[in-house]
Each structure stands twice: as C-alpha cells, then as structure tokens.
Amino acid sequence: MTALLSTAIHQFLEYLRTTEGRSPNTIENYKRDLNFLMEYLRESGYPTRAESDYSLEIIDKLALRGFMTYLVDRGNTARSINRRLSALRSFFGFLERRAVIEKNPTDALLFMKEKKRLPVFLDQDRSAELMEHPHAPLVQDPPLIQRDRAMLELLYSTGMRVSSLAGLNINDLDLSGGNVRIRAKGGKAQTLPLNPPSKDALEEYLAVRPILLNRPCSARHTKAPSALFLGRFGERLTTRGVQLRLRRYAMSLGLGHATPHTLRHSCATHLLENGADLRFVQELLGHSSLSTTQQYTHVTLSRIQEVYQQSHPRSEGKKRRKD
Numbered sequence: 173m174t175a176l177l178s179t180a181i182h183q184f185l186e187y188l189r190t191t192e193g194r195s196p197n198t199i200e201n202y203k204r205d206l207n208f209l210m211e212y213l214r215e216s217g218y219p220t221r222a223e224s225d226y227s228l229e230i231i232d233k234l235a236l237r238g239f240m241t242y243l244v245d246r247g248n249t250a251r252s253i254n255r256r257l258s259a260l261r262s263f264f265g266f267l268e269r270r271a272v273i274e275k276n277p278t279d280a281l282l283f284m285k286e287k288k289r290l291p292v293f294l295d296q297d298r299s300a301e302l303m304e305h306p307h308a309p310l311v312q313d314p315p316l317i318q319r320d321r322a323m324l325e326l327l328y329s330t331g332m333r334v335s336s337l338a339g340l341n342i343n344d345l346d347l348s349g350g351n352v353r354i355r356a357k358g359g360k361a362q363t364l365p366l367n368p369p370s371k372d373a374l375e376e377y378l379a380v381r382p383i384l385l386n387r388p389c390s391a392r393h394t395k396a397p398s399a400l401f402l403g404r405f406g407e408r409l410t411t412r413g414v415q416l417r418l419r420r421y422a423m424s425l426g427l428g429h430a431t432p433h434t435l436r437h438s439c440a441t442h443l444l445e446n447g448a449d450l451r452f453v454q455e456l457l458g459h460s461s462l463s464t465t466q467q468y469t470h471v472t473l474s475r476i477q478e479v480y481q482q483s484h485p486r487s488e489g490k491k492r493r494k495d
Contacts, residue, residue, distance in 0.1 A: 175227055175228045175229065175272060176221060176225040176226065176227065176228070177209075177210065177213075177225060177226040177227070177228055177231070178210070178225050178226075179225070180228060180263075180267060180272065181203070181206045181207075181210075181263070184202075184206075184262075184263050184266050184267075185199055185202060185203055187266060188202060201255075201259075202259050202262070202263075205255065205256040205259035205260070206259060206260070206263060208239075208243070208256060209231075209239055209260065210226070212238070212239045212242045213226050213230075213231075213235075215242075216238065216242070218230055218235070228267065228272065228273055231277060232277050233277045233278075233279075233280040233281065235277075236260065236277055236278060236281055237281065240253060240257070240281065243256065250284040250285065253284055254283045254284055257278065257281060257283060258283075260278050260281075261276070261278045264276045264277060264278050265278075292434055292437060293434060293437040293438040293440075293441045293442075294427065294430065294434060294435075294438045296442050296445075298425075298427060299328060299435070299438050299442070301425060302324060302328075302421060302422065302425060302427065302430070303321065303324050303325055303328060303369070304321075305324075305421045305424070305425055306320035306321050306324070306421060310421075310424065313404065314380065315377075315380040315381070315383045315384050316384075316404065318373070318376045318377040318379075318380050319377050319380075319381070319384070319401060319402070319409075320417055320421070321373045321376070321377070322370070322373040322374045322376070322377035322401075323337065323401055323409075323414060323417070324373075324418070324421075324435070325369050325370040325373040325374075326352070326366075326370050326373075326374070327418075327432055327435040327436070327439075328370075328435045328438060328439055329366060329367045329369065329370040329439065330352065330354075330364040330365070330366070330370070330439070330456070331435075331436045331439035331440055331456055331457050332354055332356075332364060332436070333356070333357065333432070333433070333436065334411045334414050334415065334431075334432035334433070335357075335411055336354040336355060336356055337354075337401065337411075337414060337432070338401065338408070338409060338410055338411045338413075338414060339354070339355055340352070340354065340399070340400040340401065341398045341399060341400055342397075342398060342399070342400050343398070344400065345374065345400065347366070347371055347374060347375065350365060350366050350371065351363050351364060351365050351366055352364050352366060356458040357458060360458065362458055364456065381402060384402040384403070384404065384405070384406050385397060385402060385406040386406070387404070387405050387406055388405075389405035389406060389407070390405075393405040393406070393407045394407055394408075395407065396408035401414075411432075414432060415431060415432060418430060418431065418432055418435075419431070422434075436457070437468070439456075440453050440456075440457055440465070440468045441468050443456070444468050444469060450462065450465055450466065450469065453465050453468065
C-alpha cells in the first residue's frame with residue numbers, strides 16, 4: 173500500500189465494503205468525513221506529493237488537532253466533530269494494523285462533550301391525527317392512501333427504523349399471529365407485535381397491493397413481488413420514499429420536519445407515558461443498552477413537570493383565583 177492519503181482512503185473504503193460488508197450509505201459517510209481532512213490539508217497549505225496528494229507522514233497528532241479546531245471554526249457541532257473523529261480513528265487504526273503507519277495519531281485526541289438532546293416526538297393527539305391524514309384529495313392514488321396509512325401505523329405502533337420498514341417482505345407478516353419479523357440494526361432478526369390499528373391498516377393495504385404490483389411500468393422500474401411496501405409501479409419503496417411521504421403529511425398538518433425517527437421516538441415516549449416497563453421498550457426498540465432507552469424517561473418526566481406546573485393550584489404556572 174502506498175503512503176499517499178487518497179490511495180489509503182480508497183483502500184480503506186474498499187475494505188469496509190468487501191471485508192466489513194458495510195452499507196453504501198455508511199461507506200459514503202466515511203468517505204465524506206475523510207474528504208473533510210483532505211480539504212483541511214489543502215486550505216491549510218500542507219505540502220503535497222504527486223498529483224496534489226498528501227503523504228501520510230505529515231498527518232500527526234498536531235495536524236489532527238488543527239483539523240479539530242478547523243471543524244469548530246466552521247461551526248460543526250460536537251456531535252458532528254465526534255463522528256468525524258470516530259471515522260479518523262477507524263481509518264488510521266486500519267492503517268496501523270497493516271503497518272502502513274507506526275502509530276495511530278488519533279490516540280491522543282479526545283472526543284468532545286456533547287450536549288444531551290431530548291428526542292423529538294409528537295404528542296398522542298397529533299400522532300393519531302397523522303395516522304389518519306393520508307386521504308383523498310391529498311393523495312390522488314387510492315392504493316397509495318392505504319399503503320401510506322399502513323406504513324405510518326407500522327412505524328408508530330412498533331417503533332421500527334425506516335430501514336427495517338423498507339426492507340420488509342410480504343412473508344415477514346403474520347397477521348393471524350399479530351406480529352411482524354424485521355431485520356433490525358446490524359442485521360439482527362427481531363419479531364415485533366402488531367396492535368389492532370396497524371393490523372387493520374395492513375389488511376386494507378394488502379387488499380389493494382396487487383393493483384400496484386400489476387401496473388405496467390417502464391424499464392427504469394423493477395418489479396418487487398416479494399416486497400411488502402411497493403411504489404406506484406410495483407417497485408420496492410425506498411427509505412427515501414418513506415421519508416418524503418411522511419414529510420409531506422407532516423408539513424400539511426403543520427407538524428414541521430417530522431421523520432420516521434420522530435415516530436420511533438413517539439412510540440417509545442407514549443408507551444412509557446402509558447405505563448409500559450422500561451425493559452419492554454428497550455426490547456421493542458432493539459437497544460443493546462438500557463441507558464439508550466432511558467433518554468425517553470427524561471422526556472416523560474419533562475412532560476409530567478409541564479402538566480404539573482399547568483395544573484396544580486399552587487404551582488407557578490397556575491393562576492390563583494381571587495376570592
């Protein structure tokens with residue numbers, strides 16, 4: 173392996189693709205983060221080698237500390253900077269294991285402290301309103317109305333990620349048993365329960381799904397008879413397609429920038445608000461650590477505080493009546 177940065181980046185990305193089996197989206201994120209380092213070296217006037225490339229020898233801990241400062245000056249958040257530092261650690265760790273470099277220069281760098289962000293969610297009334305929102309004339313294609321209702325109900329009732337939803341096949345559904353099998357994060361298989369509204373919405377969608385599958389289409393569409401959620405011409409619905417549909421409905425309801433992850437957060441928050449056990453929510457969402465699930469307890473406690481201040485007669489938020 174040559175000791176030029178761009179070549180090393182290319183070989184690292186190939187390693188992620190062929191050996192690690194990372195997704196195209198993950199590889200693209202690594203590429204983008206590492207290209208930021210190239211941009212910093214160029215703007216900072218570091219000496220180049222052949223074809224305006226950079227020698228790995230010049231990228232030491234001082235250069236990387238300068239890169240961190242560069243990111244801060246450009247307004248990157250601590251979360252964004254930490255993600256890029258994580259990418260650099262993986263990259264230079266890869267080079268160290270293959271004896272391309274003697275020592276990983278990121279070992280001396282520390283992650284920045286991030287501000288805790290509470291998950292964004294919809295309240296229960298707004299969530300219910302969103303579930304019912306796909307309708308004519310907002311959607312001109314009746315089968316798509318049923319599809320979108322089933323899609324939203326499934327996201328909200330199970331808390332599954334949009335990638336799991338888009339990857340569902342027709343045989344993953346067990347309506348008689350009241351569950352659905354998904355491929356969760358990391359390829360982990362998981363079985364999730366279905367509630368009555370999601371089962372009803374799925375049954376209504378399955379009744380019209382053949383209309384989508386049997387429509388004539390152009391060569392740029394590939395029929396996906398095994399996929400559960402289909403596009404207008406019978407192709408598998410993509411994660412991007414799901415995101416765009418949800419955004420359209422949310423914006424028309426005045427809900428702002430709602431995403432599939434908003435429904436995941438809403439599902440978890442509402443379960444806890446209605447008495448679900450924290451361990452159950454952890455299992456449903458597929459969290460490996462309970463601390464990840466505990467972020468939703470902060471949300472519910474915040475809501476309790478809000479309701480208390482608005483409702484208790486001796487709280488600051490409640491106006492006392494004068495006799």
